[in-house]
Amino acid sequence: MHSLLKRLLTTTVAYQVGDIVSKVFAVALLPIYTRHVSEAGYGVAELMMTAIVLVSILVRLGIGEALVRYHYVDEDQQRRDALARRAVGFLLVATTVVAIPLALAAAPLSELVLGFRDVGVFRVAVLGLWAFTNLELGYALLRVDERARAYALTTLSNVLLTIALTVFLVVGRDKGAYGLLLGNYAATTVVLLGLWFTMRHRLRPRRGGADHPQLHSLRELLRFGFPTVPADASVYALNLVDRYYLFHKYGAATAGVYSLAVKLAGVVAFVVRAFQYSWPPLAYSIKDDDEAARFYAFVATYYLLLTGWAVAGLLLLGRWLTRLLAAPEFYEAHVAIPWLALGWALYGLFVIFVVIAGRAEVTTRNFPAAGVGLVVNVVLLLVLTPPFGIAGAGLALAGAYVAMLIVMRLLTRHLFRVDFEWGRIVQIALAVGGGAALGELLLPTSGIAGLLARGFVFFLLPLLLIPLRFYRIEERELLRTMVRPVIRLLPSRRS
Known part of the structure; x- marks a missing residue:
C-alpha cells in the first residue's frame, strides 16, 4: 500500500508541475486579462477553448486510452515503441484530415458556433485542435513511461511560453479573444514539435516493426478505444x-x-x-x-x-x-x-x-x-x-x-x-x-x-x-x- x-x-505531483505554475500565473494575471478583455471577448475565447477539447475527443477515437491500456499488457520495449508509433501516426493523419476542411470552411462555421463571422478566431481554434490533440497523445506517452521529469519540463515549457505570448498579444497588442487563443495554441504547436523532435528515434518508422505478430493492430486499438469516445x-x-x-x-x-x-x-x-x-x-x-x-x-x-x-x-x-x-x-x-x-x-x-x-x-x-x-x-x-x-x-x-x-x-x-x-x-x-x-x-x-x-x-x-x-x-x-x-x-x- x-x-x-x-x-x-x-506521479500526481510531477504531472501537475506545469498545471501548478499555470494556475498560479492564470490567477495572478486574471486582474490584467479581465481589464483588457471584455466579458463578451472572454466568453468567446472560453467557448472556443472548450469546444476544441470536445472535438479533440471525437477526433482521437480513443487511441490514447488504448495506448495506456495496452502499454502494460506487454513489457517488450520494441513492441511498446511500435505501439507508440502506430498511435502517433494514426492521430497525426486523423487530425490533419479533419483540420484542413475546417480551416477552409471557417467563415460559415464561425457564424454557426459564435452567432457572428470571425474567420481569424475560428482558424486559430482549428490550429489549436490539431496541436492540442497531438500533444495530448505525446503527454500520454510520457505518462505510461512514467517519465515524470520530462513530463514536468514539457508542460512547464508550454505554460511559460503560453503566458509570454498571451500577455504580449492581449496586453501589448490588444488582440482580445484572438490573442488569448493564439497565445495558447501557438505555444502548444511549438511544444508539440519540440516533443516530437525529442522522441524522433522512438517514433521514426522502422521496417517490420508494425508487422510483429504480438503487436496489437490498429483495429484492436480502435476496438478498445472507440467505445470510450x-x-x-x-x-x-x-x-x-x-x-x-x-x-x-x-x-x-x-x-x-x-x-x-x-x-x-x-x-x-x-x-x-x-x-x-x-x-x-x-x-x-x-x-x-x-x-x-x-x-x-x-x-x-x-x-x-x-x-x-x-x-x-x-x-x-x-x-x-x-x-x-x-x-x-x-x-x-x-x-x-x-x-x-x-x-x-x-x-x-x-x-x-x-x-x-x-x-x-x-x-x-x-x-x-x-x-x-x-x-x-x-x-x-x-x-x-x-x-x-x-x-x-x-x-x-x-x-x-x-x-x-x-x-x-x-x-x-x-x-x-x-x-x-x-x-x-x-x-x-x-x-x-x-x-x-x-x-x-x-x-x-x-x-x-x-x-x-x-x-x-x-x-x-x-x-x-x-x-x-x-x-x-x-x-x-x-x-x-x-x-x-x-x-x-x-x-x-x-x-
Whole structure:
C-alpha cells in the first residue's frame, strides 16, 4: 500500500508541475486579462477553448486510452515503441484530415458556433485542435513511461511560453479573444514539435516493426478505444453545453462571467486533472485483483476527503477570491464557484469507475452513464438557470455528475468488485460538507471578520473527523512514514 500510494502521489505531483505554475500565473494575471478583455471577448475565447477539447475527443477515437491500456499488457520495449508509433501516426493523419476542411470552411462555421463571422478566431481554434490533440497523445506517452521529469519540463515549457505570448498579444497588442487563443495554441504547436523532435528515434518508422505478430493492430486499438469516445465526449460535453447555452440564451457577457467562475473553481479541477492523469497507469499496473480492489476503495475515500475539503474552501471563501482576482464586472462569478467545484470533484469519482470497467476490458458501460448525465444536465439547465442564473448552471453540472455516478455504479458493480468505504464517506459528507454549509449560512459574507471566521472553519473541517475515529491507526502511521523524510530535510533547531 505504501509503495502504491507513494507512486500515485509522486506521479500526481510531477504531472501537475506545469498545471501548478499555470494556475498560479492564470490567477495572478486574471486582474490584467479581465481589464483588457471584455466579458463578451472572454466568453468567446472560453467557448472556443472548450469546444476544441470536445472535438479533440471525437477526433482521437480513443487511441490514447488504448495506448495506456495496452502499454502494460506487454513489457517488450520494441513492441511498446511500435505501439507508440502506430498511435502517433494514426492521430497525426486523423487530425490533419479533419483540420484542413475546417480551416477552409471557417467563415460559415464561425457564424454557426459564435452567432457572428470571425474567420481569424475560428482558424486559430482549428490550429489549436490539431496541436492540442497531438500533444495530448505525446503527454500520454510520457505518462505510461512514467517519465515524470520530462513530463514536468514539457508542460512547464508550454505554460511559460503560453503566458509570454498571451500577455504580449492581449496586453501589448490588444488582440482580445484572438490573442488569448493564439497565445495558447501557438505555444502548444511549438511544444508539440519540440516533443516530437525529442522522441524522433522512438517514433521514426522502422521496417517490420508494425508487422510483429504480438503487436496489437490498429483495429484492436480502435476496438478498445472507440467505445470510450461517446462516453468521454458526453462527459466533456457537460463543460460545453452550459457555456454554449448561456452564450446564446443570455449573451456572451454572461458566458464570460460564468467562464471566470469555471476558472476560479480550477483549484479542484487541478486536483482532479492530476488524478485523472496519474490514476489509470497506476491502477492498471496492479496485477493482483484483491490488492487492486482494496487500493481503489482506499483512494476513493481520501480523494473525496481532499476534494471535499477544497470544495468547502471555495464555498466559504469564494466571495473574497473573486473580489481579489477579477474586475468588478465579474464579481457575480462567485455564486457559481462552489457548484462547479463540486461537479469537478464528482468527475474524479467517475474516473475511478471508468478504470474499474477498463480493468475488465469493458468500455461500453461508460456511454449510458455519460448519456444520462448529459440529458440531466440539459434538463436542469432549462429548469434552474431562469431562477438562479449562473448558479443554476453550476447546480445543473453537479446534478448531472451525481446522475452519472449512480448509473455508472449500477453498471460496473458486477464487472470488478470494489467494496467502497461507505461509512467513512458518510462521515466526510457530514463533517466536511455539513460544517461548510453551516459556516456559509451562519458566518458574515463580507469584511475582515467574515474572512477570518470562515478561514478558521475551513482549517477546522478535517479535524472534525477525529472524534468520529475516521483516521485509522495504519493510515496515521503511513502518513508519518511519508512525512518523516520531509521533516529530516528541514533545518534542526541547533543548526
